[in-house]
Amino acid sequence: DAGVIQSPRHEVTEMGQEVTLRCKPISGHDYLFWYRQTMMRGLELLIYFNNNVPIDDSGMPEDRFSAKMPNASFSTLKIQPSEPRDSAVYFCASGDSGPSTDTQYFGPGTRLTVL
Amino acid sequence: AQKVTQAQTEISVVEKEDVTLDCVYETRDTTYYLFWYKQPPSGELVFLIRRNSFDEQNEISGRYSWNFQKSTSSFNFTITASQVVDSAVYFCALSPVNAGNMLTFGGGTRLMVKP
Numbered sequence: 001d002a003g004v005i006q007s008p009r010h011e012v013t014e015m016g017q018e019v020t021l022r023c024k025p026i027s028g029h030d031y032l033f034w035y036r037q038t039m040m041r042g043l044e045l046l047i048y049f050n051n052n053v054p055i056d057d058s059g060m061p062e063d064r065f066s067a068k069m070p071n072a073s074f075s076t077l078k079i080q081p082s083e084p085r086d087s088a089v090y091f092c093a094s095g096d097s098g099p100s101t102d103t104q105y106f107g108p109g110t111r112l113t114v115l
Numbered sequence: 116a117q118k119v120t121q122a123q124t125e126i127s128v129v130e131k132e133d134v135t136l137d138c139v140y141e142t143r144d145t146t147y148y149l150f151w152y153k154q155p156p157s158g159e160l161v162f163l164i165r166r167n168s169f170d171e172q173n174e175i176s177g178r179y180s181w182n183f184q185k186s187t188s189s190f191n192f193t194i195t196a197s198q199v200v201d202s203a204v205y206f207c208a209l210s211p212v213n214a215g216n217m218l219t220f221g222g223g224t225r226l227m228v229k230p
Contacts, residue, residue: 089158102148
């Protein structure tokens, strides 16, 4: 079975531009998580969905960030407008809440650079 | 509040040495999960192990072993006969045993195995 798929793998953009990151979770998983990794703050949870519904977005840094999950196989994280401090690696992870798993599997990440 | 501490930010060993990565956690939950993830230089996060708080049996998988001690809130990871391919950043993480399973990560330990 394919793992979590993220695109693009690398994104370089200029300050003020809109950035959209994409994620396809593992088929059958009912949870989807977006994380951000920076040297200063480590791995931080931004938002997570259960059955396509956002459950907790308290980690979203500010209104410039938004996330959607229109269906069970696709999610986006959008930054508009982007700023240099948004430069980071963004990971998507999916998980199955069944008792035998309860484990999050991560995608390869998107390395975002905002100039 | 949950917290995971990996006091060792960086460890350097010579190939074939044994190495232990420390992880100490704090939680008010009576049941919880503990995890270890590996982040090799390529950047992806690879799931290694999940442990439930009510199962304190140590686990061994090949050269990897994990020592869970609830009394000291520790979940240490030992690599026996380390290899250069073990070089990576290793993250310990904690989550509640409930819907969502939001992960709280430690700061990571960078392991360098020299030939």
